[in-house]
Every structure is written in C-alpha cells, then in structure tokens.
Amino acid sequence: MPNVRRQRIFSIAAAALFVVAFFGVFFVSSVSVHAQSELATNLATVNAEVGLGTTDIRIVIARVIRIALGFLGVIAVGLMIYAGFIWMTSGGDPTKIKKAQGIMINAAVGLVIILSSLAITQFILSRLLDATGAGGSGTSRSAAEILTPFxxxxxxxxxxxxxxxxxxTDLPRNTNIAVTFRREMNPTTIMPAYDSANPELTSALNTDAMRIFFVDVDDLDGDGNTTEEIELSGEQVDVGVTPDNKTFVFNPNVYLGSEEMPVWYTVELTNDIELAGSSESIFRSGAYTWTFQVSTELDLMPPTxxxxxxxxxxxxxxxxxxQINYSETINPISAVGHAPTPFTNITLQTVPVGSGSPAGNWLLGNAYRTSEFVAETACGVNSCGETITCLPENVTVNVTAxxxxxxxxDSFEAVFPYSxxxxxxxxxxxxxxxxxxxxxxxxxxxxxxxxxxVLTEPRVTALTPPLDGNVPASEIPFDQTVRIGFDSALQVSTVNADNVILRSPSESLWFTNSTTLIDGNPPVHEVTIQHGAFSEDILYGAELDSGLRSVYQNCFTPSRSQSCIGPNCCNEQSSLAQCAYPL
Structure with a gap:
C-alpha cells in the first residue's frame, strides 16, 4: 500500500505540474494572440454586445496558476500535519512511525515539485517568448512580467x-546605451581610465560594474553551445559621462546582434558602481538588470x-x-553642458549686438528627447521660495542647434568628439x-x-486612470499607462523620479517618466508614467511633488487641479496637510 500511495502522490504532483506548465504555454499563446490589434478590436466589439468581463485573459491565467499552486501547497502542508499527528499518537508503534515518515517524505517531495513548477513555468514563458516572437513587443514582455519580480x-x-x-524592441545594431542616476556617481568605478582633467574623453568599460551580454540560444557563433553568455569586453565599449557625473553613455565599438536574426541583450548594473565620495552600495538587491531586443538593421537616419x-x-x-524637442533620443554627451563655454553645440545669441550670450546650462530630459536651457541670472522667487532665473529683457534671442x-x-555618421x-x-x-x-x-x-x-503655478487638468468611483479597480489593465495632463508646458528636467512618483505598498514597482508636448496656444505638457505590471488587490498612487515646475520655473505649490484649489490635493480633495500614501 505505501508504494501505491507514493505512486498516487507522485501522479497527483506530476499532473499538477503538467497543468501549470500547460497554463504557462497557453499564457504565452494568449500574449501573442492578444498583441494583435485587429483581434483586440474585434473582441472589444463582441464584448460590448454580450457584456462579458473585460479582465485581461493573461491576468485570469496568472490568477489560476497562483490559486492552483496555493491549493496544492495547502494539501502538502496538510499532509505534513497529518503525518505529524500519526507520529505523535503512534505510541512507539514502528508501523505507524514508518507510515508517518512515508507520508512526510512524499509530501515533502510533492511540495518541492509544486514549488519547482513555478520556476519551470517561468522558464517556459521566457523561452517561448523569444522563440515564438511573442517577446517582440514591449507589451508582451510586460505581460510575462506578471510572474517575475521587478x-x-x-x-x-x-x-x-x-x-x-x-x-x-527593434533597436538598431549600432545603438548606444545610456543610464541616468538620481545622484552623482564616482566615474572611475564605471570607467577606470576616467580623467577629471579631460572629462569629455571616453574610456573603456569596467565590466565588473556593468555587463552587456546575450545568451546564444541560436548558436550564432557556431560552437554548438546554446546556453553560453556572450559578453562585450571592456575594450569593446567606449564610455562617456556628462559634466554632472549622473548620466553615462555606453557606445559599443562593434555592432550588436546579428545580420541573421534579432537578438535579446541583457544589461546588468552591479554594486561595484559607487556614489561620488562614498563606497556605499547603490542597489538594494545587489544588481539591476534589464533587457532589450536588437534588430538586424543599422540606423543610418538622422534625428530632426x-x-x-x-x-x-x-x-x-x-x-x-x-526647449528643443527631437524626433528621437539624443546622445547626452552631445547635448549637455554649460553655455556659452565650454558647451557650444547649442548656442543662444541676443540682439541688439553686444548684449551677449546668456550663461546657463543645457540639460536633456524627457527620456533623452528634449533639450532645455536654464539661465543663471536670478530675477525672482517662485511660490516655493526658490530662485527663478531669466533671459535678458526686451531682446531678440537667436537659438541654433x-x-x-x-x-x-555622403553620410550622417558623426565624428567624435561631437561638435x-x-x-x-x-x-x-x-x-x-x-x-x-x-x-x-x-x-x-x-x-x-x-x-x-510669469508666476503662475502649473495646474492638473486630466488624470488617467481617472478618479471615478464608477470605474472599479478590477477594470484597470495591469499595464495601464498613467497620464497626467497640465494647463501649461513644464520644465522637463524636473519631470523625474524625484518629483513624479508612482507609489505602491512595497515601493518595489519600477517606473519611469516622459513628457509629450501638445500643440496649442499655449502649448501644454502631458506626463506619462511607464511602469511594471500592476498586481490585483494592490492600492497604487501617483504623487506630484512641489519640485515639479512649469516652463516659467513656477513650482507645483499650491497644488491645483480643475476641482481642487490646494494647498495640497489628495485624491482631488483640498488639504492643509501634505498628502500621505495610502490616501
């Protein structure tokens, strides 16, 4: 009988593992299918007619997997408790003790199989996403991340x-990589040959601090090994840094990927990167990694x-x-610096002649797509008590990028150092x-x-998702982009993780900000927060801090929207006290 029971338990565990793996495969298939906009439109039309639920099928399947694993885990724990009870009440009977030990062993093995099933499902998901092309879009990758930590x-x-x-996805093989930190870094920990006397020069990468690699699943090098990591060497990456030592640009001097097929790369930043003036670790968990896909093509077309x-x-x-808004991302090394010297890649000249070139700093914001000039001449104070700066008054300003x-x-390829x-x-x-x-x-x-x-503070005009009691949280997609509309243009260099924040209970959800300039009189900005996948039954929030400024450098104080007059706005309700998450 014990053998029969053991076989039965193994059979149940194996069946459970198969079911979870099957759902994993189905999950990937659903990612690929639902990424097709035409089908999604048709489904939405049918849904409107029959009144079916609108919860994303990927979320439903993820919930089923989680519930199934939880149920099987409860059974395994129950068997452990049952075995313990038999042992405790055996009175020293060898037969009962052996029976209890057998149940414990079988339950432990079953629990290991159950826990392993999630890891195996993860493996299946990641492999099929790459092999089937479902990983070819940011959306499908985000869907897979429902089951992965951020x-x-x-x-x-x-x-x-x-x-x-x-x-x-679909990046050119000659792409650069850029990382902007929220604090000043020690450049020598990323580029050991950094020369503070000539900070504009590039040097080789410290691969202990940053790795750029791909797993050669398609055996592109022909050595028969489909599990090896092919990594760029330090000499294959030229590294530059902006004057504030916050933004680093990594320029591979070899083409990434392959002419034959797209390749997924991984970038890993490690705790060998140090803050300026400190040796403390910069990451909580030891490293930060992300992936991107390189196509088979080169980018030979210019920005506009x-x-x-x-x-x-x-x-x-x-x-x-x-501000100057570009058609694509701009290399920060070419766009950031103090004007009029030493930075001359963008110039401001004032007329009448003799009034000079205003001194200030050219910054790069909006995910590297907007240049912004902040003058140095103080001329007033905003509502936060901060100094604002001005251009010369009553002049004509000529700007040249x-x-x-x-x-x-015959080529748009630029010569380095960039002029x-x-x-x-x-x-x-x-x-x-x-x-x-x-x-x-x-x-x-x-x-x-x-x-x-002008000393008028920016005002919020629109929110997505809306503050609407008629829209239950269950109807908000897991990858819902958060958008905030304003009644004015913003200082894009202040639209950053310090001032536009996505809140969650564990503060473990990644997010990043960008802006879109909407034509009008005057033009206004919409802020977009991209983020990791939302989880069900979790309260999230967006926070706009007073450091957010308008294009006239007025801070977000008092906080205002169409229905709230501040001084603080907490879920559109005026409050004298600062808002605290959760609201």
Whole structure:
C-alpha cells in the first residue's frame, strides 16, 4: 500500500505540474494572440454586445496558476500535519512511525515539485517568448512580467531613467546605451581610465560594474553551445559621462546582434558602481538588470527637430525656459553642458549686438528627447521660495542647434568628439529635415523677450486612470499607462523620479517618466508614467511633488487641479496637510 500511495502522490504532483506548465504555454499563446490589434478590436466589439468581463485573459491565467499552486501547497502542508499527528499518537508503534515518515517524505517531495513548477513555468514563458516572437513587443514582455519580480532601482531607487527602455524592441545594431542616476556617481568605478582633467574623453568599460551580454540560444557563433553568455569586453565599449557625473553613455565599438536574426541583450548594473565620495552600495538587491531586443538593421537616419519653446517669432516673459524637442533620443554627451563655454553645440545669441550670450546650462530630459536651457541670472522667487532665473529683457534671442561634423560628405555618421547634436546611433542632426547631409543641417529660430515675469503655478487638468468611483479597480489593465495632463508646458528636467512618483505598498514597482508636448496656444505638457505590471488587490498612487515646475520655473505649490484649489490635493480633495500614501 505505501508504494501505491507514493505512486498516487507522485501522479497527483506530476499532473499538477503538467497543468501549470500547460497554463504557462497557453499564457504565452494568449500574449501573442492578444498583441494583435485587429483581434483586440474585434473582441472589444463582441464584448460590448454580450457584456462579458473585460479582465485581461493573461491576468485570469496568472490568477489560476497562483490559486492552483496555493491549493496544492495547502494539501502538502496538510499532509505534513497529518503525518505529524500519526507520529505523535503512534505510541512507539514502528508501523505507524514508518507510515508517518512515508507520508512526510512524499509530501515533502510533492511540495518541492509544486514549488519547482513555478520556476519551470517561468522558464517556459521566457523561452517561448523569444522563440515564438511573442517577446517582440514591449507589451508582451510586460505581460510575462506578471510572474517575475521587478527591480525598484528604476524610479524608486537610484536610477532615474535609461535607454533602451525595459523590453524595448527593434533597436538598431549600432545603438548606444545610456543610464541616468538620481545622484552623482564616482566615474572611475564605471570607467577606470576616467580623467577629471579631460572629462569629455571616453574610456573603456569596467565590466565588473556593468555587463552587456546575450545568451546564444541560436548558436550564432557556431560552437554548438546554446546556453553560453556572450559578453562585450571592456575594450569593446567606449564610455562617456556628462559634466554632472549622473548620466553615462555606453557606445559599443562593434555592432550588436546579428545580420541573421534579432537578438535579446541583457544589461546588468552591479554594486561595484559607487556614489561620488562614498563606497556605499547603490542597489538594494545587489544588481539591476534589464533587457532589450536588437534588430538586424543599422540606423543610418538622422534625428530632426519636432518643436520648440518659445515658438518662433513670439514675445515671451523673460523667465521662460528654452526647449528643443527631437524626433528621437539624443546622445547626452552631445547635448549637455554649460553655455556659452565650454558647451557650444547649442548656442543662444541676443540682439541688439553686444548684449551677449546668456550663461546657463543645457540639460536633456524627457527620456533623452528634449533639450532645455536654464539661465543663471536670478530675477525672482517662485511660490516655493526658490530662485527663478531669466533671459535678458526686451531682446531678440537667436537659438541654433548645431549638427555635428560628418565622417564623410555622403553620410550622417558623426565624428567624435561631437561638435553638434547626434542621436543614440551616432547620426548627426538633420536640422532642415531634407534627409540629405549638407552644410545647412543646423536648426535655428528666434523669439523675443519682454520685461514680464510669469508666476503662475502649473495646474492638473486630466488624470488617467481617472478618479471615478464608477470605474472599479478590477477594470484597470495591469499595464495601464498613467497620464497626467497640465494647463501649461513644464520644465522637463524636473519631470523625474524625484518629483513624479508612482507609489505602491512595497515601493518595489519600477517606473519611469516622459513628457509629450501638445500643440496649442499655449502649448501644454502631458506626463506619462511607464511602469511594471500592476498586481490585483494592490492600492497604487501617483504623487506630484512641489519640485515639479512649469516652463516659467513656477513650482507645483499650491497644488491645483480643475476641482481642487490646494494647498495640497489628495485624491482631488483640498488639504492643509501634505498628502500621505495610502490616501
């Protein structure tokens, strides 16, 4: 009988493992199918007619897996308790003791199998996502992350943003990688040959601090090993850093991936990276990793300018900031610095002649897609008691964003060190947007200032998800993007993890911020918070701190929206006290 019982328990555990694995496969299939927009639209149409639930099928399956594992775990624990009871009441009877020991062993083995099933399901998910192409979109990768832990280093922790984004796909083989930290780093821990006397120079990567690698599942090197990690050496990566020692750019001097098929890369940042003036660890869990997919193509096309603030030929209050929005991500090494010297890749000249070039700093925000000039001349105080700065009054300001020098006359490939703006693939700016590399690739415009100073704080105009009691939390998708609309343009360099925060009970959900400029009179910004997958029955919140500023440098104090007048707004309710999460 004990053998029969053992076989029965093993059979039940094996069946459970099969069921979980089956759901894992089905889960992946659902990711691939539901990523198709046409099918999703048709399903939505049918749902509207028949009134079915709208919970994402991937969430349903994840819940089923979790419930099944929990139920089987309860059974295993119950068997342990039952065996213990038999042993305690055996009175020294060898037969009963042997029976109890047998049940304990079988229950322990079953519990190990049950716990292993989740890991095996994870393996199946990750392999099938890559093999079937379901991992080819950020959405499907996010769906798989329902079952994986997230690193809180991005957003909540030390990292403000990075490029490529988590699970980003279809990147060119000549892409650069950039990481922006929330605090100043010690550059020598990332690039050991860093020279503080010549900070503009690049040097080799310290691979103890950062690894860039892929698992050769397709045996691209032909050695028959499909599990090896192929890693870039330190000499294969040129590293540069911005003057504030917060943003590092990693430029592989070899093409990533393969001409034959897309390749998923992993970047790992380790605790060998140190803060400036300190040797303390920068990550809670020892390392931060993310993945991105490289295509089979090179990026040989240049970035262009999409919009600017102030708009051309307009007259503006002199405490306005200057912003340039690009068609794609820009290399921070080419776009950040103090003007008018030593940084000259973007220039401001004022008219009448002799009024000079305003001193200030060019910053790069909005996930590396917006340049922003903050002048140094103090001219007032905002509602937070902070100093605001101004451009000269009653002048015409000529702004020129320069294209970097070319490798040759027929190419947009830029020469390093960069004498102008370049994208993350090393292509110089195409300022006239004619897709021809020529001598007119700079981008210029002019505007005027008066002697006014605007001191109106930004106001929230829209929220997604909305604060609507008629929309239950169960109807909010696990990958719902959080959006906040404003009644004015913002200082994009303040739209960061310090001032726009996604809250969760464990503070373990990664998030990152970006902005979209919406045309209008005046133009306004919408802030987007991308994040890891939400979990059910968890209360999340978004927090806008007073450090968030408008394009006129006015801080978010008092906090205001269309229905709340502050001084603090907590779930659209005015409050004298600061809001505290959870609300």
């Amino acid at each position: 690193s809180s280093a991005l957003g909540t922790g030390i990292i403000d943003t990075h490029y490529p984004a988590r699970n980003q 300018v999409e919009s600017v603030i102030p708009q051309a030929s307009t007259t503006n209050a002199r405490n306005i900031l200057v 320069k294209a970097a020098g070319r490798v040759d006359s 102008g703006l370049v994208d993350m693939a090393g292509n110089r700016l195409d300022g006239n947007d004619n897709e021809v590399p020529d001598e007119t690739d700079n981008y210029s415009w002019q505007f005027q200032t008066n002697n006014d100073i």
